[in-house]
Amino acid sequence: GYGSDNKSDGSNSSAPATSTGATTAKLSADEVKIGYFPNLTHATALVGLKEGFFQQELGSTKIKPATFNAGPAEIEALNAGSIDIGWIGPSPAINGYTKSGGSNLKIISGSASGGVKLVVNPAKIKTLADVKGKKIATPQLGNTQDVALLNWIKTQGWKVDAQSGKGDVSVVRTDNKITPDAYKNGSIDGAWVPEPTASKLVAEGAKVLLDESSLWPNKQFVITNVIVSQKFLSAHPDVVEAVLRGSVKTDAWIKANSDKAKADANAQLEQLTQKALPAKVLDPAWASIQVTDDPLAATAKTEAEHAVSAGLLKAPKLDGIYDLTLLNKVLKAQGQPTVDAAGLGTQ
Amino acid sequence: MADTLTSAAAQHAESAAHAARLDHVSKAFGRPGAQQLVLDDITLDVRPGEFVCLLGASGCGKSTLLNLVAGLDKPSAGSITTPGGRPALMFQEHALFPWLTAGKNIELTLRMRGMPREQRRPEAERLLSLVRLGGAYGKRVHELSGGMRQRVALARALAQDSQLLLMDEPFAALDAITRDVLHDELTRIWSETDLSVLFVTHNVREAVRLAQRVVLLSSRPGRINREWSIDIPQPRRIEDAAVADLSVEITEELRGEIRRHGQH
Amino acid sequence: MADTLTSAAAQHAESAAHAARLDHVSKAFGRPGAQQLVLDDITLDVRPGEFVCLLGASGCGKSTLLNLVAGLDKPSAGSITTPGGRPALMFQEHALFPWLTAGKNIELTLRMRGMPREQRRPEAERLLSLVRLGGAYGKRVHELSGGMRQRVALARALAQDSQLLLMDEPFAALDAITRDVLHDELTRIWSETDLSVLFVTHNVREAVRLAQRVVLLSSRPGRINREWSIDIPQPRRIEDAAVADLSVEITEELRGEIRRHGQH
Amino acid sequence: MASTETSGAQDAAPLGKSPADAPAQEQPDRHDLSGLEAGLDALDAVVVKRTPVGQVLVKKVLPPISAIVLVLVVWQLAVWAKLADQTKLPSPSAVGQELVDRWNAGDLFSIIWTSVSHGLLGFAAALVIGTPLGLVVARVPFVRAAIGPILSGLQSLPSVAWVPAAVIWLGLNNSTMYAVILLGAVPSIANGLVAGIDQVPPLYLRAGRTIGATGLRGAWFILLPAALPGYVAGLKQGWAFSWRSLMAAELIASSPDLGVGLGRYLENMREGSDMAGVFLGILLILFVGIAIDLLIFSPLERWVLRSRGLTAGSQ
Amino acid sequence: MASTETSGAQDAAPLGKSPADAPAQEQPDRHDLSGLEAGLDALDAVVVKRTPVGQVLVKKVLPPISAIVLVLVVWQLAVWAKLADQTKLPSPSAVGQELVDRWNAGDLFSIIWTSVSHGLLGFAAALVIGTPLGLVVARVPFVRAAIGPILSGLQSLPSVAWVPAAVIWLGLNNSTMYAVILLGAVPSIANGLVAGIDQVPPLYLRAGRTIGATGLRGAWFILLPAALPGYVAGLKQGWAFSWRSLMAAELIASSPDLGVGLGRYLENMREGSDMAGVFLGILLILFVGIAIDLLIFSPLERWVLRSRGLTAGSQ
């Protein structure tokens, strides 16, 4: 309803608030390489780049964007120095951090929460109890959704072998791209998947049985956060801070201008992937994702514990994975509440 | 089309009269516009049971002619019939299959002829000892000498048991003695059966030793130059005076023919 | 080792004395335990400028011997030296490169010899017309008749301009007239230069027509059976009575040799 | 009764040596396509070597076109028969519409060109590396024993396996792309050359040695030309490998430096569950593959085979 | 001075015909590996055909082992020199530890076997389909013109492109896996056979026809054996394609029914950013590739070549 307002709102209200000082001073790096997915859960990056919020903060420092399809590739690119800052899910971030012995990256901000649902074939599954004995897809062994499903199964009192996926529920690990096809074909009875795959399944006739956020305190859990390479962080804290300013500003703008942001995100998707999402997928997906500056560190910690108890992760050493000092500095400067690292780093 | 069918039927009717008939056959190689005429208007009958030798200068088209009779190439003009079925052809290059041993090369031919499995091995060995290669059954082609390959190829051609045998310089790589022995064998087989033979050779004495009729081809294009009927009684020997005399005559004719072509 | 080196040096010193020297050469084929002895203790010198013909039954090891002299195989025992450098070898199968035309086959040899580019084409054409194939420069190997291939191979061997020419039945696929002409050419080239020739043939008359010395090999294993020095003066003709007489003698010897081998 | 006849027996004009009066050759087309057996023998018997333009069209252009038309018809029929719904099987017109959209968006050629240029450049590099490698592996026994099997092993290693390593070591740029292509194509080209060399009749090598073509000269003048038919077959497979590796490499990451290629486009369409787009992507990749084959490899193969008389019917 | 000598001239015992007293052949190893040129000629000159066990070990087993040891040493040196940190380059011992872990977990063999059994079965099916297809394409001109280029095009279509279609039509099960393998391997095998048949000297086909081996009998008794060297080369490439296609298929979908194979294992390790695991995965895939080559294709190739005298030195 308030689309026309949003336009003026976006460019007037948030821009002058923080950027005046930053844009004039030259930053320490000429270029910052940013990685993200062309995906709704990376709305901050999509919208921020489209609206120019990051560039405003970075001034003459150029943004060099790269897009990825999967977390591991982005971690590899970060390890290789091909990106400096990236939007990514918590599970690859944690994996990357532990496997490098805590030397490669830091999580410096949150970006999104929610947007994960258990959607099922209504003809076969009517209640949560019906899930027993059915085939449920997750995107990948050991990823956030896989861990969540396994944990949920455990809380139901059912048993599944985490590695093979065999048990009271058959856990089928299927690439998100294939999941709608597999559903259409009847190879799976449901899926525990992030947006927009969940909404695509709904568009195919599936029904949302459970929204994962209902399982979490405050109905919030981390789905996307922002990482930075430690080398870049120590060499160019000013650039990182500028990006964080842009991120905070974007998140605020998205919350304030949801419809405009949705259109921006979709336009950005179309530009990157030649295809926009149809409204029947876009609308429900967008609605279920909340942008947030808070990395929701406590939920990430819990997710990691779930992974450990499912036997998918050796007890990770997550100490120091978060470095929220810059984020909190930015938030303080804007008079917003600071965020917490749940004891896993500086804040 | 109707025309051809009728003439084919007519030829079929008189099938007893010839083992192979070449009727105004021409053959040209190369693409249209740059064709080279190799055989020009050849008309030749091989009667059933006849032994015909084909002589001619190198490159005059003898191998081409045999290929046409064997049905491996099509004439550019004219028609060829072999009423006795598929002729056996012994190629100028031995053309043995390198993935088979000498013996198996022969057995494959026997098999194609429809001979039952258990008879094949003894028959192959019989044929090999016929060409004086008793011990070569298990040898691979690349382990044989040039002359041995040629003899295996001869055995293979004989294995086909066709009514018409086409041979392209079958004894060129053999020493005089082995060749004499095989001349005898070939004459024996030919006289004991109703085999017809069309035999290409460069050795004029060999032609006179073996043939009932010698046909001399001219070069560029190949035309039938002259024919000799040979009535020297068998068994002949290559050293016979009569053979030598006729050979000299034919060689002279060949020389004259070649001289007419200048360079050739 | 020291021993061998000294003897090699010694042989080198007397290099003028022979074009090729085979010293107690043996050759066996097959894997250890199932070996077949093909050549046994062959000792043979080819003097510089000498023309030696090698005769023997089919499969007796003549081609094997030439391969050894050409350095393409190693003797199982004994040593071979060719002080005049790499001999030219004309194979029993033509061994022309099928991806090149007749002319280019010869030019490649000229190029390997180091002849400058602009001289190659005229030289190739000269050699082709020497073997009576003036018009075949641009023909592919598969477009040549059997005898034409053999002649191109001869031209290629001559193109190498080696001091020692090894020839394995070079004229087997040629008609009598063309062969006579090439006999003359070969004799002319040989007598005008200091070329040494080791020549394998099945045609005893051809051997007597060409050679200064005829060497007869026995079969299984190949040993030197007998040698003839031929002092019939050149120019000889293949029809000469003297040639014919000696041929008969040698053929008789060959026949006796083969008879001793029973089957062979 | 074995009989070989030609209908033009009586009325065929005599064949002259002069090109001017050479009449059109009468070749009754005895080609009976109905039976496989007949077809298997057909090439042996036919002697036609160059055919007039009309016939070239009939023989070369008609068959692939009819194959394509057939596929289109079956496809459209399947759509009309509602064998599957739109999301499973888009109609040809939907795919055509997608093509028109791309055309209008103006990025159709840039998508194709991005991939083709990367692919050809990578293939050329693979050629330059793979050829000497294959030569050495084929001819030096120690090297063959040492790295021959490893080469075959590398060939069966999927390109995606290299991607992490390539990204980590080389970063996100064209070098990663080319590294992945090379790792896919080099073993294939080298193996093709090794197979080709193995099939060279030893007689040619011996003939080469007697004329003094030894060592590198022997490799260049004898070995490579003699191995050419097998080598060209290896090149064809090598191209397939490099093209597929490229598609895999394009999926890893995209950035403005790399541009959008066909692999990326296909992936985007899959990501968007756009079946018409996926079909268009497949068809475009197929189209490029066919075009490369028809423009580069087929003529090369024909030339190699024809020049050594290996096309059946030429002897 | 060209000279061929053997040191054993005097002292070599005479070679008897009886196998019992046949002495060890004295073959001075003139093999000089230092120079490439020498190596390129080496195969021509050496006549050794069967060597005693000790030599087999030296010639066949030593080279690959030394190649592997060399790689390990360089790798370990790179790790010690801290050329890159653990995330980029795990140490050999870390990879070894991962292997031990897998072994202890007891699923090492099941992982390998899952992939190998799928791969071999798919390859066998591809063989059965690709061979007649290749035969028909090679010998029936119309079919060749119609689908020859399409076959080459298909070969260059990456396996992932097929996955969505295969999943939609066949579901998430083994048939999808096999479909993807077949689409990768069949064109490659068929093309290999076509290339092999194209290289068959027409003389053999003609000889086959004269002995009456025409039609299917001709295909079976003459065409296939004659084309065998090229066909085997095509099979090798076909195996590489099917194995790579399998890996691609495994990456995309797994279900409890399908089991965890090597491709899936590699992807899981990647997902976990576990570089040691990624390296182990690559090494295992490589190992399987090498093993298949050494156990199946190398002996096959050697047999084919040796039996027709194509191994240099046998003539």
Ligand SMILES: Nc1ncnc2c1ncn2[C@@H]1O[C@H](COP(=O)(O)OP(=O)(O)OP(=O)(O)O)[C@@H](O)[C@H]1O
């Ligand atoms: N496939 C071909 N393409 C072009 N020309 C060919 C082809 N085959 C043969 N010829 C030509 O046809 C002529 C006759 O060849 P053919 O092989 O029949 O001769 P020939 O009489 O058998 O000779 P030879 O006694 O030397 O074997 C030759 O001039 C040859 O160049």
Ligand SMILES: Nc1ncnc2c1ncn2[C@@H]1O[C@H](COP(=O)(O)OP(=O)(O)OP(=O)(O)O)[C@@H](O)[C@H]1O
């Ligand atoms: N590579 C090989 N492996 C095994 N045996 C071989 C090999 N090459 C030749 N032989 C054998 O060596 C013997 C001599 O062969 P060679 O080719 O030297 O004979 P030849 O005297 O040239 O005979 P021809 O006159 O028939 O050409 C034959 O018995 C042959 O079977």
Ligand SMILES: [Mg+2]
């Ligand atoms: Mg001929």
Ligand SMILES: [Mg+2]
């Ligand atoms: Mg010989």
